[in-house]
Amino acid sequence: MAELRLYNTLARRKQRFEPLEAGRAGIYTCGPTVYSHQHLGNLRTYVFADLLGRALRWFGFQVRHVINITDVGHLTDDADAGEDKMELAARGAGLSISEIADKWTRIFKQDLKKLRVLEPAVWCKATEHVPEQVRMIAELEEKGFTYRAEDGIYFDVSKDPNYGELARLDLETQRSQERIASAGAKRHPADFALWKFSPGEGPRRQMEWESPWGRGFPGWHIECSAMSTRYLGSSFDIHTGGIDHVPVHHTNEIAQSENALGVRPWVRVWMHAGWLMLDGGKLSKSAGGAPTLDDLIAAGIEPEAFRYFALGAHYRQQAHLTEDGLRRAQRSWRRLCRHLEVWGGARAVPGGAAAAPRSAEAELCRQRFAAALADDLNAPRALAAVWQTVRSDSLADAEKAALLTDFDQVLGLGLEAVVGIEPDESSSTGDSGPVIVFGAEVAPEQREGIRELIRERESARRGRDWQRADAIRDRLAEDGFALEDRSDQTVVRRAETGRA
RNA sequence: GGCGCCGUAGCCAAGUGGUAAGGCACGGGCCUGCAAAGCCCUGAUCCCCGGUUCGAAUCCGGGCGGCGCCUCCA
Numbered sequence: 001m002a003e004l005r006l007y008n009t010l011a012r013r014k015q016r017f018e019p020l021e022a023g024r025a026g027i028y029t030c031g032p033t034v035y036s037h038q039h040l041g042n043l044r045t046y047v048f049a050d051l052l053g054r055a056l057r058w059f060g061f062q063v064r065h066v067i068n069i070t071d072v073g074h075l076t077d078d079a080d081a082g083e084d085k086m087e088l089a090a091r092g093a094g095l096s097i098s099e100i101a102d103k104w105t106r107i108f109k110q111d112l113k114k115l116r117v118l119e120p121a122v123w124c125k126a127t128e129h130v131p132e133q134v135r136m137i138a139e140l141e142e143k144g145f146t147y148r149a150e151d152g153i154y155f156d157v158s159k160d161p162n163y164g165e166l167a168r169l170d171l172e173t174q175r176s177q178e179r180i181a182s183a184g185a186k187r188h189p190a191d192f193a194l195w196k197f198s199p200g201e202g203p204r205r206q207m208e209w210e211s212p213w214g215r216g217f218p219g220w221h222i223e224c225s226a227m228s229t230r231y232l233g234s235s236f237d238i239h240t241g242g243i244d245h246v247p248v249h250h251t252n253e254i255a256q257s258e259n260a261l262g263v264r265p266w267v268r269v270w271m272h273a274g275w276l277m278l279d280g281g282k283l284s285k286s287a288g289g290a291p292t293l294d295d296l297i298a299a300g301i302e303p304e305a306f307r308y309f310a311l312g313a314h315y316r317q318q319a320h321l322t323e324d325g326l327r328r329a330q331r332s333w334r335r336l337c338r339h340l341e342v343w344g345g346a347r348a349v350p351g352g353a354a355a356a357p358r359s360a361e362a363e364l365c366r367q368r369f370a371a372a373l374a375d376d377l378n379a380p381r382a383l384a385a386v387w388q389t390v391r392s393d394s395l396a397d398a399e400k401a402a403l404l405t406d407f408d409q410v411l412g413l414g415l416e417a418v419v420g421i422e423p424d425e426s427s428s429t430g431d432s433g434p435v436i437v438f439g440a441e442v443a444p445e446q447r448e449g450i451r452e453l454i455r456e457r458e459s460a461r462r463g464r465d466w467q468r469a470d471a472i473r474d475r476l477a478e479d480g481f482a483l484e485d486r487s488d489q490t491v492v493r494r495a496e497t498g499r500a
Numbered sequence: 501g502g503c504g505c506c507g508u509a510g511c512c513a514a515g516u517g518g519u520a521a522g523g524c525a526c527g528g529g530c531c532u533g534c535a536a537a538g539c540c541c542u543g544a545u546c547c548c549c550g551g552u553u554c555g556a557a558u559c560c561g562g563g564c565g566g567c568g569c570c571u572c573c574a
Contacts, residue, residue, distance in 0.1 A: 031574075045574040085572080166501085249573095273574065274505090277567075312523075313513065318505070318568070325512060328524040335523090340538075354560030368521095372514090380514050384522035391539095466533055474534080484537050491537085 002367070002374035004059050005381045006238075007316060009246060009270040010166055014376050017269065019237045025061040026232040027053060028267075029120070030224060030241035030249070033070040034104035035089035039290035040321060042242075042305065043111060047307055048273040048315040048377075050117040051238045054410045055373050065120040066231045068224060069108075071101035072207050072217060074128045085215075087205060096434035097206045101127075111293045114303035116412040124227045126218070130209050132226040137194045137211075139260040151186035152196040152215050157188055160255050164190070166270060167247040173221075192252050193219035220251040229261065239267040243274055274318045296326070304414050305330035311379040311411060333413060336404070339390055340415045343401035362399045365389040369407055382411070451479060454490050461485075 005014045019025050029049040034156050046067075053065045072086060090097045092242075092341040109123075126133075135152060140146050145159045157163045157171065164171060171190060198208045208217050228236065243251060250270060257266040278290065290405040296306055309329035313319040358366075365385060372381035389395065389403050408415045473483050476492065484491040 030574080033572095038574080042574045048574090170502090212551095244569080244573055247570075275568070275574075307513095308523095317513090320512090322512090324524090328512065331525095332523050335537095342538085372521095378514075380512095380523090381521070384514070387522055461533080464533075470534070482536065485532075485535080486537080493537095 002371045004055075004374045005376055006269055006271060007376045008268075009272050010265065010267075015269070017237075019061065020235060020268070023062055025056045025059070025063050025238065026236035027056075027063065027065045027238045027240065028224070028228040028232055028236060029065065029067045030239075030245060031070060031123075032104075032108055033085060034101045034108060035085045036104060037292050038104075038108050039292055040296070041278075041290065043293060043306075044276045044310045044319070045240075045273040046112055046240045047071040047115055047310045048115055048271075049471060050112075050115075050412060051311070051315065051377055051379060052238070052240060052271065053118060053120075054412055055377055057371075058373070059409045064122075064232065065118070066122040066124065066228065067120045068227050069101070069105050069123060069125045070220070070223065071105070072097070072223075084205070086207070090206065094298060098127075101125075102465065110271040111303075114293060114297075115307050116304065116414050122231045124231060126223040126227070127207065129227050129230065130218060130224065132230055133222045134195075134209075134211050136226050136229070136256065136260045137213075137218070140194065140256060142261060145259050146194060147187065148213070151185055152193045152216065152219070154186055154191045155194055155252070155255060157190045157192075157255065160259055162264070163255050163256070164251055166254055167251050169247065169251065192221060192248075194222055194256070195219060221249055222256060224249070224253050225257040225260070234261040235263045235266055235268075237267070238269045240271045240273070243272040246270075246272060266302060272316070274316050277318055277320045291321070302329055302333070303327050305333045306411075308333035308383075308413055311383060311413075314376075314378060314380055316376075336386065336390070336413065337415050340401055340404050343404075356499070359395065359399060361392060361394045362403060365392065365395070365403055366406070369403075373410060379411075379439060382407070386411070438488060450476065450492055454483075457483075457490070458490065 004017045006017050007014045017025075021087060027049070029046070032042060049067075053063050056063045072084075077315075085288070086097050086100060089173055090100045095103075105125075137146070140155065141153070145154050145156055146153050148154075165167070171188070195211055195213050195216055195218055197214055198205055205217065208215050228239070228488070239250070239253075254266055259265045293303055293306065297303065305326065306329070309321075309326055312325075333492065365388065368385040369382055372378045372385055375381070386404065386407055389400060389407075392400070395403075404415055453472050453476060457469045460466075460468040460472070476483060480494060481492050482494070484493070
């Protein structure tokens, strides 16, 4: 098996993955702030994290994946000023903060499910871990890394000689620029809030807690430090997130954690997904128009097709979301499904694919796939290996089916799950053969009607009444179903939508 | 202003020193009653210029072009 190498942002190069504990991998993924919909750019990042988890499992690691939900407190401005996004969203919708959080958390999880992102071992919410956060802040205070300002408790970056290592920050430059920017309560522009005091005046916050420093709420970064520690220990293997988190969020997480916990490195491997661009511009919530998964579904693009699209570019690359690109991904993905559908029968062959000895060619295919994955999760290359498997001359169909099913453990494209094969049990003679419906479900009564039409057409074809046969085919096409006459049966599937 | 990324066939996209993976589209063919699906065949010397090297898409320098970060963001 190939040696797994991962690109570590900390080292700025690929490194062999060596877990703290042999055979096990702990992953922490920065989750969303649940004040609105997650757009496709956000989702790409979770597809990446899922690819990582699946790949590690495929390589034999026992994976413990933790994803957090930020349901409180961070501000619209990283100068630790501005408004709280959750409070803002709640007020705008006329709901309580927990209602807002619940709503968007639910939708987020549904999206992940549609994208076949595996359920993590732990989902953790910031609001349910305030004591842990307070404890960590107290630890930092005790060790002298904090100071009290007018509006909160801050982390003093000057106390940490390693501050900014992840992002290669130059604190001097930041300070010099500070003269231009607004000063604020912080001693250094990179200092960040650990605990913010509730404002003495104005509307009272919905979410606030008592603490040794008075009533208030935790800073944004501390939650990830506190929760990852609770669920993965004081040091763990891999931390993932979007590329944007490098200079601020992750940099601050490291500063807090390493100094509070006294470990270094706190996290061994930092992995970051690149941006997904739209029309040459970044997808951004504030700008609006950032498409969601439901937008795609409404446009006839399956979530799995988006997943295929996401896997089509390396996770660290900036990718561009276009209608054409999505349609192309959709076609490719559907073809893979179709291949497996056709080969599916081969697995029923006596002995089965699992029992069959693996040919040298099959072994080569698997090695190509493994090598691609092992090289920093090179999914585009892995997909190339998939297609080389599909087009192979020497592999038996059963072998291909077995290989693709295996590969799909990592790709998560649901290659076989989307296919439903229904024998036409109502036909006593079995003349019309099985009816296969591709993709979305079809109402039972409609299903029977389709079977009836196919039987009718079959007898027309036997009588060489092509006109009638074609008329039936046209009629089904109008209803959105496409026919395929195979040698032994007629297959019906939902016609592909859009241009595909 | 500072930092960084990218520029590979019509499109998307791997490859980062040894003579260019893969997908989609196009064209041709096979199969089919006709279709559909499937199968086969077909295409690039890697933005430009210079350098290093036996050898570069891959390293270095200089251009041109596109984009991102430096404020919240996945």
